[in-house]
Amino acid sequence: MDAPRDGACWAFIRGSFELFVYGWYPEPERWRVNLSFLLLVIAIFGVLKDNLPGKKYWLWFAVFFPFIAAWLLVGGFGLVPVGTQKIGGILLTIIVGVTGITFSLPLGILLALGRRSHLPVLRAVCVVFIEFIRGVPLITLLFVASTMLTYFLPPGSSFDLLMRVLIMVTIFAAAYIAEVVRGGLQGLSSGQYEAADALGLTYWKAHRLIILPQALKISIPGIVNTFIGLYKDSVLVLIIGMMDILGLGRARLNDPLWLGLAPELYLFIALFFFLCCFSMARYSLGLEKKLRTGHKQ
């Protein structure tokens, strides 16, 4: 490691790999992180793969996965509790990204429907919410999460910082998803609503069976774009002192042992984000193509 700098030195990455992946998660409990990663892969597989036998159960598993993973990672109920301040690195990045993605989509859809509702109060609430969240930088929301939010909570109660950050990231992404989905809803002809109404379908059935499948299909590029943005913006948590992969890496560079290895570090982190985001982009392209050949208009 004292080698002259005429080649890249990847020992740095190798030497810190565990830290980068697990943060300060206690060593004897790391199997829980590994199990969560494995379950995540299974959940993603179940959602994305077509024609799986028992697809319904795979989807249910994906719905419950975030809660199972939360239990595994934080502990309690029979597992040794692990404080969320111990979570860092890639684990933190993935937690923020996956939570934001899974919860912002349904929330965004509901906000988009609310914004088009005929009920004036509901519509007003949704418009104010969407416009307020969109009008404020994510960093500001994260500062709100790290400081101000405690003012709104009953005195004495402590509300986990990671939890607050997850809520902020989710509503931030949801506001953008809402606008993307609203665009998709506007792309449908009024005839689709009328035909569904004329058949006697209720509002929710019409949306579930007729309106949303078409509107979401139109919105796929925008939705995935928002997801990719959210995933990359997760690095902003380092500004409020949380150590995601970028934060950890930068802290590591201060170690005299690793001095001057910034290029390798940043290349590694860039590659990590690129692989995640590029796979999302590829998947979305594939999905669009599949839905297109299914039924040409």
Place this chain on the structure above:
Amino acid sequence: MANEISDTPSAEATSVDSSDLIISIKEMHKWFDDFHVLKDINLDVRRGERIVICGPSGSGKSTLIRCINRLEQHQKGTIIVDGTELTQDLKNIEIIRSEVGMVFQQFNLFPHLTVLENVALAPIWVRKMPRAEAEENAMKYLERVKIPEQASKYPGQLSGGQQQRVAIARSLCMSPRIMLFDEPTSALDPEMIKEVLDVMIELAESGMTMLVVTHEMGFATAVAHRVIFMDGGEIIEENTPQEFFTNPEHDRTKLFLSQILHH
């Protein structure tokens, strides 16, 4: 069929037993903001009656039939469909909609579903019919409109005439008591109009109550009991097809007929 028509007395001629009325519209008005689109509409339709509605563009024909299944909301007067009055009550509206079929000018099939799924959808989700039974039933109606072989295609892969026949099957699958048609053939190329009208004529022969907005005079003469002429949001004239086309009373009707005849 000619017999059937001449046997049927026109609605005004006999005082009808009110239990025989399937649609009863009284002193109905509708506004779009401050535009008075329907003015004092009175219309009674008996079970099994077939009515053709015609009139110049913008006269309110579509709006009138869309009020019957509450795609549009009226502001004054009453509309009673099969014994249920149309009010704000959502339950009533859903009941009425499941018993009133509607066919649109633009077909409005669901493009993300196959033909079979389009037709079976409402029986499954509104009538709670088991899927297998609903699909079997849907095939029966696709045979009735003569396109069972297209069942697994998507609407975008069909011709306009075929799409409109699917739309008719989709409505019929709910076993409606009333069928509303809003210019079902106006968006079709001439060579496809006949295949759709044939299906509608067959439906008429089965005794379905039908309200049809159309300018197809041949269809009106063949199946309608009454022709209603609308202009400026009012019902101007109603008569049997023979009288209506050969001997119109009002000047506006005469003008309108001369225009569609010269086309």
